[in-house]
Amino acid sequence: METGITWVIAVGAVAYALGLGAVILAVVRKARVQVRPALIGVRGGLTIAAFTIVLVAAGIGLGFALEALGVPFPATLAILPVAVGLAFGGPRLMGHLRKLMMSRPLAGAR
Structure with missing residues (x-):
């Protein structure tokens, strides 16, 4: 975001969203967490x-x-x-x- 370069922001945002989604799915599937x-x-x-x-x-x-x-x-x-x-x-x-x-x-x- 701080670079001000549109393509860097877009690629970074997509990579972050995909990575976070993958981590959340992996944790939820493996841990079977119950609050x-x-x-x-x-x-x-x-x-x-x-x-x-x-x-x-x-x-x-x-x-x-x-x-x-x-x-x-x-x-x-x-x-x-x-x-x-x-x-x-x-x-x-x-x-x-x-x-x-x-x-x-x-x-x-x-």
């Missing part, structure tokens, strides 16, 4: 919300700061620490949520 609000509880929901808000705020704040400084491609550069946060924080978040769910009475003896 059970009784297991995750309010604490789990708040944990997910806080994780999301921190990453969004970091990305937006850094992007605006880089733009104000006149750095080229500020949004592209601002997303890098967000990607690192997802890559390293995501598994930690899932581990925390797993412990939280297993500690609830509905989780059983697993």
Whole structure:
């Protein structure tokens, strides 16, 4: 988007949409995920919300700061620490949520 080159934007958007769709299909087919609000509880929901808000705020704040400084491609550069946060924080978040769910009475003896 920041390049302003139409064909780059079009190819990038199509590639992103196809890639995201393929990943979602693969995960849904393999994992057979079932959402059970009784297991995750309010604490789990708040944990997910806080994780999301921190990453969004970091990305937006850094992007605006880089733009104000006149750095080229500020949004592209601002997303890098967000990607690192997802890559390293995501598994930690899932581990925390797993412990939280297993500690609830509905989780059983697993």
